[in-house]
Amino acid sequence: MSDRSETGLWRRIMIRMVLTGGVLFSPALAMAGEADVVAAKATKTGEGSYRFDVTVAHDDTGWDHYANVWQVIGPNGAVLGERVLAHPHVNEQPFTRSLSGVSIPDGVTAVTLRAGDLVHEFGGAELMLDLPVDVGQSTSVSQ
Numbered sequence: 001m002s003d004r005s006e007t008g009l010w011r012r013i014m015i016r017m018v019l020t021g022g023v024l025f026s027p028a029l030a031m032a033g034e035a036d037v038v039a040a041k042a043t044k045t046g047e048g049s050y051r052f053d054v055t056v057a058h059d060d061t062g063w064d065h066y067a068n069v070w071q072v073i074g075p076n077g078a079v080l081g082e083r084v085l086a087h088p089h090v091n092e093q094p095f096t097r098s099l100s101g102v103s104i105p106d107g108v109t110a111v112t113l114r115a116g117d118l119v120h121e122f123g124g125a126e127l128m129l130d131l132p133v134d135v136g137q138s139t140s141v142s143q
Contacts, residue, residue: 033059034124035067035115038094039142042111044132050102052081055142056115057094058124066090070115072102080104080111104131 039055058067066088072081081102089095104111114126125143132139 034120034122035070035117036125036143037070037113037115037127038125039096039140040113040127040129041138041140042129042131043138044135045100046135048103048106050104050131051098051100052083052102052113053096053098054083054113054115055094055096056085058089058115058117060088060090060093060117062088062090065117065119067115067117070097070113072099073112073114074105074108075110080108 035056035058037054038057041053043051043053045051052072054070056067056070060066066085068085070083070085071079074080081099083097083099085097108131110128110130112126112128114122115124116122117124127141127143129141130139
């Protein structure tokens, strides 16, 4: 075999290895699945104002695939509040984060909580939560 054909053979082998590695690695990113809301608590902090404590479960794998947001959704699909999660929680699962000062329009008695991740965006388990009526009162729900 000449040096040129050996070089070509090694080049083809390396390209195949890189392509195969990419095919094998891509599903690994998706294997973590979607972010799920597994528990939530709402506290009425004032007239039309609420604090939400939301527990999210997701198999964060690192900076390329982690739960990066959760939202409070009104009955018409409007996003009423959003908590951006700035880093992976690989060794802290499930984890709870809070959001205060969420304004809820008059007449809304329940909201839906959903979480998203960098790969799948939204689509995991959501929870519906009835809102407390009196200031200082809390309600909670879990799976």
